[in-house]
Amino acid sequence: MKRIFTSLIATAAPLFVMSQNVNINILKDINPGSEGSSISQLKTFGNKLYFSADDGIHENELWVTDGTSTGTRLVKDINPTGNSGIVELTEAGGKLVFSAFDGSTGIELWVTDGTEAGTKLLKDIYTGESSSVALNFKQYGNRAIFVANDGTHGEEVWITDGTEAGTYMIKDIAPGSESSYSSDFTEYKGKIYFQASNGIDGWELWTTDGTEAGTYMVKDIFAGSDSSPRRFKVFNDKLFFRADDENGDELWVTDGTEAGTVLVKDINPTEGSSINEFVEINGRLCFRATDGVHGAELWTTDGTEPGTVLVKDINPGGADSFPGALTVFNDKVYFQATDGVHSEELWVSDGTPNGTYMVKDINPNGYSAPNFFATFKDKLFFVAIDGSNGSELWMTDGSENGTVKLTPPNATEPSPLYFLPFFTEFNNELFFKAEFDDQGVELWKLSLGELNVTDVQKSLTIQVYPNPVQSELKVQTANKEIIDQLSIYGLDGKLIKTSHPKSNNPAINVSQLSKGTYLLEVQTSKGKTNKKFIKN
Template structure:
């Protein structure tokens, strides 16, 4: 019996021996058809060989490291990825890729955000850095023993340091998973490896390293539907997406996979007119389409039958529609019909009810406001049952206007004077007064404007910022909270400060040496993100007595859902989503979406109401798709373009 057992062990061991032929430093493996040589061969042989790294699965070639965002000579093995770093001395001129972490990230598992264990477990190795124990599974055998008995060949390190350099820190607690061979096994992920427990194998094979290198090469990467223009109307999300079959078209979603659908293939086939500038209205969305000769205004209530063109604006030269916003039961926008120039229009959703409101700049001239930042600039502000907005004409320049959606109810409110002036931002102070950031006679100021009488009062004046092509305006981010308007001021050579006004002369707010960055009004509370020097200091609440109370230390973008706050943290290659409860207290982590590289994020990539928040986010498995955050957490809504 003993002889037969020894023979079995020898046979199993022989199966793991490389069938290799050597030529100088080169070692080739007929099992995979690839060779190793030079430093990679030396490193492979000195630090565990076949048992630790497995066979090579590629030749050595330049590869991109998504963590460092640089290219290095790399070679993939069944259980590892080698990277050559000649800038470091041996043995650290060869570094191992973080394949254990890579596989977790592919599944959107953000390992630093996993729950930490309470502390050290008796008889186990405790890693304070990541908050996990590494233990044996039975009779002195298991993950802990394997970790301790294998390590980088560096005599300058102790046993712990050698193991740490080879495998890295544990990233998860042990859990049952299905491995690449279809076996259900206990696994634990490390930065550069995955340990698997095989209790039915002989002792020397009870712990095996997962084939993380092989698996990483076989991962499928999804195409992107790239949801855009996320717009909520009640509980229904409208957006545009490209499913790879119909082109970019209009879609809706109720937050479920089954309830996420194409509304209508407006241009049959894979081509698209690119519906854009979705604007939420009372019964659905208005949006634009552009064809070769005209701009088209469309409406949809989410059904194919009632997705229809409202108005086509054609002109001999430069037809144009832009800046849609809901007003009453319809939509306010600017359009150029070739006769009156770019002017404010209103539509009730019918062709007959789509009309020019007023030719503010008479004739073919435009009334759009231009700045150094944009050809078309406007600031819409719901006010007094209508909409305050910016427009200009040759006589008065840029001014504040107001409309109720009728020609008779469209009128100029402000009367800023001087040859050089412009209006930049509006914010309601109360039912009858606007706070306006505007330049007037060469100076920049904060003004109070009476909507009924047109009376305007200067509340503060600030010097212009000079010295760059695109000079920032001195005061911005007007934010109303409880009958006061707060805003940030940039002072040349000084930095950014916070100011406030209740309709009287504006005053600076003492922030204890910190600088304001983002401002938010929610739940009758003033939230502001602060910086301490060049370091972000998190979000704070300004109390009624002007004292500060920290709300969150995180570098979040925050939005009010009406029943709490939604926050997202943008890191180099991931988004972490947080949500508060309805009491607007502390933020709670909901989940992460991890991409392969860095990405940009725009306000139109998210939309929130009191029940849920939608995001357009990229991950490795699905590409850029639609995600939702609600009381149950963060999840993919639908892989629209698999």
């Protein structure tokens, strides 16, 4: 089954139309009928894609594909009596390790090389029928860090190289049967940083190099309580994170030393700023925070106190815009937010107030809640609701007109992406979990064809000058209408620059563009039109 969609990047009497074929195919109807195969845990490894699926016979088990229907197969029925519950597929020692249940030894550590014979219990950490429940896997060089409970030491930090002998507890951080509940593993400067509790100092900042001696608390940030360091992000050769102390939860940074672990800024002096979702754009970190005045809004930092500032009060008056699902695409951050007029819609920011704006009001009658973003071939894919059929698959190039829904014309209920889609790029295609045509939830794949640029020039409604241009390109409409948006595209269809002049004779700086031919899209209240220009 194949669906081909065409995305139009320019409409409304265009001078040039850019179109691109979007090919969507079901990989394989693993569980025929309307039940679906409960796809999850997609992981690329070697030249294959591994995942968990239920074919209606074996329940949820380990599957593999080479990207073709005939090359999609069950690897092994790990639990012949039920669901193996595979989670956390992670590379270690040239193999994949994961947590699974075989029906007799509990939830334990497994390993696979992609063959049935090579898929086996790696180590029964909590011997017998009890479960060690190996979780929180993080690849660390050629090994994997995780947490597990051996029945004696509680839940502690373990490491594996994919062999039984090379699988061991690194350190009993909370001595005895107490658990350290370690989590948020992040690699920085060749070590793993995480939060853990030793049973005395509360949840604090720890680090490990994979050895017992090299596993220690970096700093007791909140003496006598829990700082709970989390949301780690490496930026400018330092590790930024959210942590609590007497100031509440705020922005912290560490260079890996106790002295170098410090508060960056007390954003909300009254109760904490609830920092979340770090992403890096244009040499700065963007994140969500509240300062107690503006509500939850978009912030940015260069790593210093004076350089930590509110980007824009998107929803004025102290209300929350609550920017969420922050994702970097083409050197900007895309996210969902509400400005108090429109519900949760698609927004973009380059880290400046003028460069922060709503891309498109996808659902004028409610919220579109764009989420689960994934970049693929100079496009951004996501899930959104336009009010017609629940959560659907969308694609954007960063412009309003280039934000389009990708749905077969006869898609059936329920909505195809009412659940986590598990977007994963593999073999030059984008794989995702979806439901189309009453086949239940299955694994689908998407590919993008070549971009086509068609010249359909009509009577000019805009003037651009000078053309060719070196620095500033000026724009004038025939009737001197207010120009709301200017967008520059390369002839490959990639959005390069956008501005919102709100003027009838604006100019846009093109001095940074390389020499060549570009397309300028001009948007007014009456629609859009386009004009080619040459940069000298």
